[in-house]
Amino acid sequence: MSPIKEFSISYEALNKQDIFTNGDTISGQLTLTLSKETKVKSLVVKITGEGSVRWAHGVGDDRRIYRDHKRYIKVKEYLIKEDSKDNVLPEGVHHLQFNIQIPQEDLPSSFKGNHGKIVYTLQAKLSRKWHMASTVEKELNFAPKSLLQSEEVSGAQAGSVSKDVRVFSKGEVQMSATIDRKACSPGETVSIGARINNSSSKEVKAKFSLEQRTVYHARAIRKVVELSLCKMDGDTIGPNSEGTASCQLMIPEDIVHTLHNCEMISVTYTIKVYVDISFSIDPEVLFPVVVVPSCFLAR
Template sequence: MSPIENLTITCDKEDAYSEGDTITGVLSFNLTKDTKVKSVSVKAKGEAYCSWTEGSGDDERSYSAYRSYFKEKHFVVPEDATGSVLPKGIHHFKFRLTIPSESMPSSFKGLHGHIRYILQAKISRKWRWSSTATKEIDFASKSILKFSGTGCPQSGSVNKKVGVFSKGEVHLTASVNRDMCSPGDTLTAFAKICNTSSKSMKPKFSVLKKISYHAGGSTNFSHETLFKCVGDTIEPNSEATSSCNVVIPASAIYNINNCEIISVDYVLKVYLDISFRIDPVVVIPLTIAPPSLTYPCEEVGPYPSGAFGVPSYSDFPAPLYPNLVPTGVLNPAPQQANLASGSNELPPSAPLYDFLAPAYPSPSVQQPATRLDNQPEDQPPSYSSLF
């Protein structure tokens, strides 16, 4: 029977870790008698793995992929070939491990794979099985900002003819007040519909999550609808603006876009439900990130595609008529902020923006020259002096 009991790992913080962070904690165990050990260590590692099977029978094929991100090891009792004797009783050893600063994906667990960051304690003894204990830690990547949205309003539009069984066409402009948020946040989405057809229709809003697994040259996709909302009916030959408070579930995981074998993406889908027709759709990418990494712009109302210079996302051609662009942005009021706490407010040192500068400078007005002395200006010559 092993003399080692209650081998546990305790971390000094239970919050998520990120690139470059240091993990500190205590390794504890109880010995029922004096015990000779070769070493006692704590190891931290990060890894990604996915696997799935396609087909059946003779056509069945399996795919799998593995990526290792880092391995760091700390010996609390140094390796010794002859062994070190630890006395009977309860032992507590402090450990310290540093996560590399390189880009690594956030923690993830899905149907066909996972991204895990774990601590593993190990007590090695000569001619005996090693005693081990593991603890999984939460990891939130800072590198998500390199591939994410801006946190500012985004929009898109589509213009579509209804069809041969109905006259006219429909124009849909969709926007969201910001494209970056955290789990549990609420966004505001807008749909402006100009219906010149003879059909009635309803605007619909939904948030979709897409998970992709990549291995052996093949890709496995899975989709999930996290939120759905239906607006009021838009009657024929009418124009209306519909809004929706889009709730991001608190259980939503972060975007993953820096892993070669697993990716997680979100989109806001705004479309018009028209019977017996292909629905006009506007798709706007969303980024879900930790609260400490999201700094959205000042929330604004439903602007058309192209407002504030934001890009347009749509599978359809641009509308036939141009979009209006605001002429300026007002100064926000000075605000206090604590960036370390994840506040969305601007810090005191952040620059404040006034109205946009004109595209072309105004022509300079030439001022009359000023004499530096007190002499009177020369009078023009008389007529008699000239002739």
């Protein structure tokens, strides 16, 4: 019977979102309860980060599996070092403190999708001679500092578009649109405004949406997944008239962060402001946005 009655790991969260970034130090504790005196070969705490993609394409003889894998980090700290003699721990409860630092490298964000994932793990491993190693682990949420590069995420955005309407109607539709930011967090509300000059003989309506584009790469092959995460309608603008439309677009709470620095997976977001014109291609203005942890914006 194993003398190990409890083996657990815990750590201190650095923010309400429980998110770590490059250069952060993870401070925590291992709890080891032994029913008798025990010889231990080594006890190590480590952080690992790994990414993988996998998807299938085709059927029958034409079916192909595309996959790739990469290890991003592996950092170790020995609490009990391995040596020529066994270390002996007495019976009872043992609390061992640790501090282990995430490298300063620009690592990709944590991610889980239908065709790939990037996972960071805090793990402890207890080794004994002639026994299977005992392990415990916790998954970490990670986002890199590079998500907040000032030249990409500061300030508001504006854009305009115009289109001739020629099917079952005539005239021109012009729209100028603005959003109040370039970076946002899950659960936040983005303010959007549009001014429409409808010189056509049709009614038109302003619409707003948040679009997600995920691209998986396996060597030279890629798979693209595009989703419209949320949509809202604005006011209707009558023929030969002007009007404004506004929208408070809420970023979903369960949205994944932007993923911009990984060769296997990328996740980007766009807020689309467009004019819905029946029987015509809708004129649109696209605003790229970066989705980051709220604790990043509070810094």
